[in-house]
Amino acid sequence: MLENILKISPIVPVVTIKKVEDAVPIAKALLAGGIGVIEITLRTDAALKAIADVSKNVSGMTVGAGTISNPEQFKQATDAGAKFIVTPGLTTKLAQFAQTQKTAFLPGVATISEIMHARENGFSYLKFFPASLAGGAPAIKQFTSLFSDIQFCPTGGVNLENMNEYFSISKVVCIGGSWITPDSLIGTKNWSEIERLSAEAISKVKR
Numbered sequence: 685m686l687e688n689i690l691k692i693s694p695i696v697p698v699v700t701i702k703k704v705e706d707a708v709p710i711a712k713a714l715l716a717g718g719i720g721v722i723e724i725t726l727r728t729d730a731a732l733k734a735i736a737d738v739s740k741n742v743s744g745m746t747v748g749a750g751t752i753s754n755p756e757q758f759k760q761a762t763d764a765g766a767k768f769i770v771t772p773g774l775t776t777k778l779a780q781f782a783q784t785q786k787t788a789f790l791p792g793v794a795t796i797s798e799i800m801h802a803r804e805n806g807f808s809y810l811k812f813f814p815a816s817l818a819g820g821a822p823a824i825k826q827f828t829s830l831f832s833d834i835q836f837c838p839t840g841g842v843n844l845e846n847m848n849e850y851f852s853i854s855k856v857v858c859i860g861g862s863w864i865t866p867d868s869l870i871g872t873k874n875w876s877e878i879e880r881l882s883a884e885a886i887s888k889v890k891r
Contacts, residue, residue, distance in 0.1 A: 686788035686809050687857075689768050690837060692721045692746055694851065694889045696860045697882075698839060700725045706870055707734035711742040713875040714864070717882020723770055723860065725750040726757055732764045739765025748788075755781035762787045770860075772813055774798065779805040790837060794818040799831055809835045809857065816841025821849040828855040848890045861885075 690696070697714055699722055701707050707730075711722055724735050726749055738747045748768035749761030758769055758781060768788035771778060782789040783806065792811040793799050795818070802810055812824060815838035819826075824836050838850050839860030850856045864881045 685786075686768060686790060687835075689721065689746055689748070689788050690790070690809060690835075690857045693719045693886070694858050694891065695719060695847070695864070695882075695885050696721050696723050696748075696837065696839075696858055697864045698723045698725060698750055698860045698862045699865045700727050700862070700867070701730050701734040701870070702728050704730045704733045704737060706873070707737045708741050709873070709875045710865060710870065710878060711738045711745045711747070713878040714882050715742065715745050717864075717879040718886040719864075719882045720744055721746045721748070723748045723750040723768075724766075726761065727751050732760055735761060735764040735766050739767075748790075752778075754778060758782065758785070758787075770811055772811075774802055774805070774807075776805075779807070782807075792839075796827065796830070799827060799834060803831065803834070808833055809837070811860065812836045812838040813860075814840030815850070816846075820846075821853060824850065824853050824856065828853065844885055844888065847885075848888070851889060851891055 746767050749766040750770040752769050752771045770790045772792045774791040790811050792813040835857045837858050842859045842861045843863045869877050
């Protein structure tokens with residue numbers, strides 16, 4: 685299930701929404717630009733309602749929840765309509781809870797030990813975060829030489845200029861990034877520019 689979600693779009697926009705009313709227009713702008721998946725971070729009070737609104741009102745958009753750090757948030761996001769859950773890291777408690785759920789789960793890792801911990805818990809699709817600070821594309825190349833069964837979604841410092849460094853690696857299934865939906869555009873409700881940035885990013889992906 686997670687594999688299918690991560691293959692919807694090569695780019696997963698990581699979006700922080702401060703006002704609930706912005707959620708649906710952002711999702712529609714992304715969809716119009718060719719991106720059918722969105723990760724809404726649980727960093728604001730508006731996040732859960734934003735997830736619910738997009739899930740109910742934007743046909744064709746697969747919405748997930750990011751910055752999940754415990755089972756309680758996992759359940760809250762799922763109840764709100766999130767189809768996948770993304771975490772910055774992985775604890776034993778969170779891993780055990782995720783194993784009992786049907787919702788697709790993308791745990792975060794930054795080191796070899798964390799990758800081994802994730803594998804031991806049965807997870808083979810991992811978020812590499814924060815990618816730019818944890819070694820970037822060269823680090824993933826080293827990881828894949830050790831763990832050929834792991835697929836990565838690098839996030840954190842990934843942008844239009846460097847995304848194809850990651851896409852040159854066969855084990856990178858998608859990338860996550862926030863440059864498509866910056867606070868400046870959301871604040872001015874410039875949905876057309878978000879649509880343009882979405883289309884630009886998709887057009888420049890080299891697989």
